[in-house]
Amino acid sequence: MRRIFKSILGLIVLSSPLQSCNVQPRGELAAFGDSVTWGYGDLPGGWVRRVEQGSGYSISNLGIPGEKVDAGDQRADAALRAVPEAKVVFLLHGGNDWVHIFSKADCFKECDPATTEAKYEEVASHLRSIRSTIVKRGKRPVFLTYWPSSPEKCNDYTPEQFEIFKAHRLYLDNKIIAVAGEHGDRVIDLREMDNLGAEADFFDCLHPSAQGYKKIAGKILEQVSDWAPPDPSPKDLLKNPLRW
Numbered sequence: 001m002r003r004i005f006k007s008i009l010g011l012i013v014l015s016s017p018l019q020s021c022n023v024q025p026r027g028e029l030a031a032f033g034d035s036v037t038w039g040y041g042d043l044p045g046g047w048v049r050r051v052e053q054g055s056g057y058s059i060s061n062l063g064i065p066g067e068k069v070d071a072g073d074q075r076a077d078a079a080l081r082a083v084p085e086a087k088v089v090f091l092l093h094g095g096n097d098w099v100h101i102f103s104k105a106d107c108f109k110e111c112d113p114a115t116t117e118a119k120y121e122e123v124a125s126h127l128r129s130i131r132s133t134i135v136k137r138g139k140r141p142v143f144l145t146y147w148p149s150s151p152e153k154c155n156d157y158t159p160e161q162f163e164i165f166k167a168h169r170l171y172l173d174n175k176i177i178a179v180a181g182e183h184g185d186r187v188i189d190l191r192e193m194d195n196l197g198a199e200a201d202f203f204d205c206l207h208p209s210a211q212g213y214k215k216i217a218g219k220i221l222e223q224v225s226d227w228a229p230p231d232p233s234p235k236d237l238l239k240n241p242l243r244w
Contacts, residue, residue, distance in 0.1 A: 037063030041203030
């Protein structure tokens with residue numbers, strides 16, 4: 001009986017991340033990432049839901065809250081097999097690794113990110129692997145970078161620590177851009193959003209509020225012609241990308 005109980009518990013633990021995804025098998029796009037892709041801090045979906053509404057494309061949300069990039073790499077193939085019709089995959093991952101590198105290990109909120117190069121390069125290696133999986137599944141990757149945080153919402157950090165926190169975020173963002181550049185992949189660069197960073201834009205230090213996610217979605221929608229799926233169908237051409 002104890003063995004059966006452990007097996008059932010294991011299935012619950014393994015299946016719960018999958019239940020957090022909004023998988024649409026016929027979705028034209030997919031978004032793969034962590035909690036800011038899932039939409040934590042807002043209604044589930046966050047920026048993904050708003051981009052879906054604004055563009056008219058159906059988007060499968062494959063975000064998993066709390067996931068690090070190595071775990072994302074491990075599940076990427078299975079997740080993408082669940083969305084066979086997605087032509088484009090938004091890829092935004094590594095945020096939990098960034099926070100862990102900054103706050104734990106040998107850094108403890110004080111180190112220059114360059115001193116942790118090996119850890120960030122490991123993140124980049126997993127991003128390369130996820131990118132390879134996307135391409136092998138016949139889909140086009142579109143990378144996103146992480147965006148500025150609010151100093152008011154990051155009030156657990158001293159001003160000096162917040163500056164280091166930002167430096168680590170930019171270090172990861174530059175790794176993301178470098179990985180995308182290796183194959184000429186599209187990058188939606190959200191590193192410097194002038195209209196994002198107010199306290200009301202954020203739920204907490206990391207996660208935007210509904211207002212913040214709306215601003216991020218607006219930035220993504222400004223570039224719709226750059227990331228839209230190729231070879232649109234007649235029904236795609238009837239959609240209004242400005243309605244959101």
